[in-house]
Amino acid sequence: MPAPFRYSLILLGFVLSALGLSTCRDDSAGEPSTAPAAPPPGVVGGVDTLTGLIAEGDYLLVKGNCLACHSAKLITQNRADRQGWLDMIHWMQETQGLQDLGPHEGPIVDYLATYYAPEETGRRPPLGDVEWYILEQPTD
Ligand code: HEC
Incomplete structure (x- = not known):
């Protein structure tokens, strides 16, 4: 291969990788x-x-990824496990035009299922210090 041709191939390689890098950066902006x-x-x-x-x-x-169409309140007011969040995401993808989240889907669902998990304890704290007694059946 003649040297000038080889150099221009190398140069082309540089240009292509620089283009590739800059589009990557654009994609991940924000x-x-x-x-x-x-x-x-x-x-x-x-x-x-x-x-x-x-x-x-x-x-x-x-x-x-999640705030283009509605406020974050819709998210922060909801509680679900992994499957529940996945179901909501798939519902939005099928009916509301939510994009395919690609490699971000896993981390997003992890985040939601971790920080917006179902509340298992309920609102009332467990009773403590209670003196239990047997309720007697009335006998007559
Ligand atoms: C393309 C637009 C769009 C995007 C982007 C979007 N959503 Fe939604 N989402 C909607 C619409 C439309 C609704 C229904 C709103 C309503 O009922 O008022 C909704 C509803 C919801 C609800 C309420 C569901 C329910 O059952 O009450 C949650 C939670 C939610 N979205 C979470 C998310 C999360 C998490 C993301 C990011 C992964 C996201 N949304 C991204 C369109 C979108």
């Missing part, structure tokens, strides 16, 4: 896949002030 170590701006008391989402784990993925 959707970092991992949570930063330090609390990002806009987080107070572990809550994202703009959305009310619990600012833990992959909440930025939820922020980036």
